[in-house]
Amino acid sequence: MKQISLPKKGISKEEVLSNLRSFKSGDADWHDGRMFGLIYNAGLDVEEMVKEAYATYMFENALSPFAFPSLLKMETEFISMVSALFGGDDETVGSMTSGGTESILMAVKAAREWARAKRPEIKIPELIAPITIHPAWNKAADFLGLKIVLTPVDEEFKADVKAMQEVINENTIMLGASAVTYPHGVVDPINELGAIAEEKNLWLHVDACLGGYILPFLRTSGYDIPPFDFSVPGVQSMSVDIHKYGYTSKGASTVLYRNKELRQHQFFVYTDWPGGVYATPCLSGARPGGAIASAWAMLHYLGEEGFLKLARAARETTLGLMEGIRRIPGLFILGNPPATVFAFGSNEINVYKLAVKLKERGWHIDSQHRPPSLHMTISPAHEKIIEPFLKDLQESAKEVSGTDSGEASGMAALYGMMGTMPDRKMARTFALQYLNDLYRLK
Ligand SMILES: Cc1ncc(COP(=O)(O)O)c(C=O)c1O
Known part of the structure; x- marks a missing residue:
């Protein structure tokens, strides 16, 4: 493991900031509503307010x-x-x-x-x-x-x-x-x-x-x-x-x-x-x-009126997404979620492979286990993605239907394996090693 040290001399503010901006290019771009977790997006005006x-x-x-x-x-x-x-x-x-x-x-x-x-x-x-x-x-x-x-x-x-x-x-x-x-x-x-x-x-x-x-x-x-x-x-x-x-x-x-x-x-x-x-x-x-x-x-910025508007937009988007997901053969919503967070699963399709296919189409969606499902946290800004997401989901579901479960790769393999590991001590050792490897200089 190599080590890096403090630069002897500083660089200009422009260079520092330009570095930071370029680092971001490989990260998930949450502004366009293609992520369903981690960020709660209520639009640019709210973002500007928070920043200031x-x-x-x-x-x-x-x-x-x-x-x-x-x-x-x-x-x-x-x-x-x-x-x-x-x-x-x-x-x-x-x-x-x-x-x-x-x-x-x-x-x-x-x-x-x-x-x-x-x-x-x-x-x-x-x-x-x-x-x-x-x-x-x-x-x-x-x-x-x-x-x-x-x-x-x-x-x-x-x-x-x-x-x-x-x-x-x-x-x-x-x-x-x-x-x-x-x-x-x-x-x-x-x-x-x-x-x-x-x-x-x-x-x-x-x-x-x-x-x-x-x-x-x-x-x-x-x-x-x-x-x-x-x-x-x-x-x-x-x-x-x-x-x-x-x-x-x-x-x-x-x-x-x-x-x-x-x-x-x-x-x-x-x-x-x-x-x-x-x-x-x-x-x-x-x-x-x-x-x-x-x-x-x-x-103070949103007031009750603003929160009401955003909550309704997120719930209506959630209802639209859940309805569309239910219409896709083989997929179902887990439980009866009353707000803006839900998960969907399947008894016919390997949902972890489905997540991989969605990722290939630019959608970041988290996998869960026990039972296997995909997790959605819906923000008001997801209003605009209902149709394109459902279209991609339908196509992805078609692609993975009837595939051999042994083909799992990436996230599918990780979640499939972690979820079914009967010995939870093994899962723990695996997670500890994963963290150790992740948080080191590469
Ligand atoms: C229900 C619930 N409780 C607690 C937490 C932990 O919150 P934080 O990640 O801000 O520490 C979360 C995070 O998603 C959550 O969903």
């Missing part, structure tokens, strides 16, 4: 609310507006974090400290969640020393409430559920889980990282959206990512709590450091002012 708002606070550091009171003002106003969107009241509080993973990590940490205070006899606290919960939960449990117990989902890919109930024991402190789930875009039965959480005195966290900025606006628009927020009494905390369907750049999410007594368990305070008393609300020390400013800016 971010740049205005690019270097400010929210670590110090005393140095930058304007960031504190924006963060507290932002949390208050977001709380109101999710059935919160004057008691609801929260923090801005760097993303969904940090928000979930913070909620699990708060639940752990809450349980330590109330039930100190528990040695290894347990959290129960359906298998479709985002891996950020496994990460949080791993980092924080909790045992995560994963339960099956029902035929619509929603949490099986009975299965969750059955594994509650004297060490259980927390239940996790999603609105919407990443793999299939469905809302778990939050009402039922809330009732159990109340009865058993458990902490219920709703992971609305993905669906948070879509579901309330779809409900206002008349779509049938089940209860998923603080209007359900058993919900103690929620996570909601403005850097997904809030269309800001990466690095901004919110963790919300029903009241400040619950949130207090999230904070970290160290009083003996020679550098002074160190007290931070979240995991991060330094926090980017730009992320807070662009989140605040986006709520």
